[in-house]
Amino acid sequence: xxxxxxxxxxxxxxxxxEAEILPVALTGDLTGxxxxxxxxxxxxxxxxxxxxxxxxxxxxxxxxxxVMVFLSDVTASVDWPLAGQVxxxxxxxxxxxxxxxxxxPVGDMSIFTDLGLDEMELGAISGDLELxxxxxxxxxxxxLGFAQPFERALDTLS
Numbered sequence: 374x375x376x377x378x379x380x381x382x383x384x385x386x387x388x389x390x391e392a393e394i395l396p397v398a399l400t401g402d403l404t405g406x407x408x409x410x411x412x413x414x415x416x417x418x419x420x421x422x423x424x425x426x427x428x429x430x431x432x433x434x435x436x437x438x439x440v441m442v443f444l445s446d447v448t449a450s451v452d453w454p455l456a457g458q459v460x461x462x463x464x465x466x467x468x469x470x471x472x473x474x475x476x477x478p479v480g481d482m483s484i485f486t487d488l489g490l491d492e493m494e495l496g497a498i499s500g501d502l503e504l505x506x507x508x509x510x511x512x513x514x515x516x517l518g519f520a521q522p523f524e525r526a527l528d529t530l531s
Contacts, residue, residue, distance in 0.1 A: 378423075379424050382420070383522070395421070447476075448468060
């Protein structure tokens, strides 16, 4: 684990976005993450945002019984257990060596469409090689309207 590893749960309470840090151990455990997100009641569903190292992020959204999962970089599945678990969950094979030359997102690209972040924008953010995963997540949080609670949650890490 790395100092840049974190997991945040985001949810709506009384028409306001709230965000809280989850235990860092969940940055390597997709099943545990989904379980932790289910523990947070929310009218509009629950969002989990995970940054791992300087390499990738995972977005998870629970809406009722539906679980949507997004991985910012399929090539991370070769080196990182969480990314491999996401591919397994999505029933996508881990890429072969010759397929590792492109950073491509996988999973539910429309995970945040109803909140105002369409597939093209999500793809553009996750494909911006100038940004670290935490910066990508902050950009997403800003687009979805919960940048301040997200930043406050991250401030508790330092």
